[in-house]
Amino acid sequence: NAGVTQTPKFQVLKTGQSMTLQCAQDMNHNSMYWYRQDPGMGLRLIYYSASEGTTDKGEVPNGYNVSRLNKREFSLRLESAAPSQTSVYFCASRVTGGTDEQFFGPGTRLTVL
């Protein structure tokens, strides 16, 4: 049981390049989330998926797209990376409903030059 896994762990992009961050969970969770973490800003929600087949915008969705590929996988795509997207990205998942908590992946550290 690996929990929530993210790939890659580190990535350096040039401005304008695109990339996809991958996230997978093996806990049979319904809901999945993408956050970014920046110094002094805490965690900010980019997109979330309450269940397979649905996605919704969070606080800071501009410049990102997501795909809920199946129940296990939730990817985050940067179509044209900008220096402002330099951040640490975390994926999380949870069981929908009840008194559940979110389980986090180890993060992807992205630098956009």
Add this chain to the structure above:
Amino acid sequence: AQSVTQPDIHITVSEGASLELRCNYSYGATPYLFWYVQSPGQGLQLLLKYFSGDTLVQGIKGFEAEFKRSQSSFNLRKPSVHWSDAAEYFCAVETPYNAGNNRKLIWGLGTSLAVNP
């Protein structure tokens, strides 16, 4: 609108000393409350959570938190800090399930804990 405030950005304590990290929230009813810990270079791990019942909640690693409705607070405590407790601590709140589909965590900005030997 819901909000979470962690008044202390950075705290330094000596190993063996007691610890209290503050968390205040703004919400009309009693939300679900969480404390997470993030070690350097790692993801976030749940320390404890409160939903209802006993207002003193026990968590992992010897941490506890007390919910005080009158003060809208959910402070995290540990009687004796270990050097391995040095990390970033985040408080988060969420509306209860029966409030509808808009259930997302609202995060505080975190408190960075340093532990002196």
